[in-house]
Amino acid sequence: MMNVVEIKGLSKSFRLTKAVDDVSLEIQAGDFVALIGPNGAGKSTLMNCIMGRLIPSAGQISVSGINVADDTVGARKKVGFVPQELDLHGYLTGEEYLRYLGSLRGVEAAKLDSEIERLLGLGDLLEARHRVIKEYSGGMARKIAIVGAMIGAPPLLVLDESFVGLDPESTWRIREALKVHCEQGGAVLLSSHILEMLEKVCSRVVMLRGGAVVLDSPMSDLDREGGKDLTRIYLELSGKLGPNALSIA
Numbered sequence: 001m002m003n004v005v006e007i008k009g010l011s012k013s014f015r016l017t018k019a020v021d022d023v024s025l026e027i028q029a030g031d032f033v034a035l036i037g038p039n040g041a042g043k044s045t046l047m048n049c050i051m052g053r054l055i056p057s058a059g060q061i062s063v064s065g066i067n068v069a070d071d072t073v074g075a076r077k078k079v080g081f082v083p084q085e086l087d088l089h090g091y092l093t094g095e096e097y098l099r100y101l102g103s104l105r106g107v108e109a110a111k112l113d114s115e116i117e118r119l120l121g122l123g124d125l126l127e128a129r130h131r132v133i134k135e136y137s138g139g140m141a142r143k144i145a146i147v148g149a150m151i152g153a154p155p156l157l158v159l160d161e162s163f164v165g166l167d168p169e170s171t172w173r174i175r176e177a178l179k180v181h182c183e184q185g186g187a188v189l190l191s192s193h194i195l196e197m198l199e200k201v202c203s204r205v206v207m208l209r210g211g212a213v214v215l216d217s218p219m220s221d222l223d224r225e226g227g228k229d230l231t232r233i234y235l236e237l238s239g240k241l242g243p244n245a246l247s248i249a
């Protein structure tokens with residue numbers, strides 16, 4: 001089966017900073033991947049390279065078999081993306097925004113109304129559907145961005161810290177919807193620092209440190225060594241906690 005994402009030898013430097021350092025990664029249909037790592041580890045840079053928003057210094061990326069460098073527009077059509085710093089059309093209402101994205105994605109007119117209804121419900125935004133997005137609260141804006149990324153069920157969702165500021169109910173609803181997206185053959189790449197949540201919902205964890213992959217494991221394999229949770233493993237791999245340390249000094 002074709003990989004949804006194939007990254008080979010990806011590096012990205014900004015002048016003196018090597019933000020991503022020789023990363024190779026494959027994401028398959030059904031994968032719900034948690035992308036973790038300390039601040040500045042390269043998570044956003046990796047995601048922006050997948051989206052063709054940054055040009056890699058080296059390496060190759062393809063999405064659904066489309067080479068991002070050769071056909072950036074074609075590759076982007078396969079991805080629903082929520083950047084860390086939201087970039088919304090604030091003068092549109094929530095409903096207009098979803099309609100606009102749905103038509104860009106080529107969602108059939110007959111299905112568009114019910115899809116918009118479902119996604120507004122998922123984001124608990126039915127009451128706010130006729131308000132312009134620039135008047136939304138921070139959490140509401142993030143939710144319209146997330147459900148907008150999901151319209152038309154693209155093969156890949158790339159979500160950069162998208163749970164920041166979401167209330168508990170919205171967090172729960174959206175994470176369940178992302179699980180369903182993967183069960184139905186989609187893939188999700190989600191960067192976050194909320195390790196307890198990632199542990200519950202993701203099927204796989206990839207950790208970056210200094211731009212390089214230091215962990216790539218099915219989530220279910222993590223507790224093999226003596227019941228360590230993701231936080232413990234993260235602290236060890238980030239160099240903050242030695243394997244034998246009993247507490248954080």
Ligand SMILES: Nc1ncnc2c1ncn2[C@@H]1O[C@H](COP(=O)(O)OP(=O)(O)OP(=O)(O)O)[C@@H](O)[C@H]1O
Pocket residue numbers: 014017018019037038039040041042043044045046
């Ligand atoms: N446009 C840029 N110009 C220069 N340096 C950059 C740029 N974008 C990112 N960097 C640097 O690249 C490195 C990786 O940054 P990146 O934003 O990818 O990290 P991150 O893992 O997403 O961090 P965080 O958890 O804080 O969001 C950092 O050292 C950062 O300062």
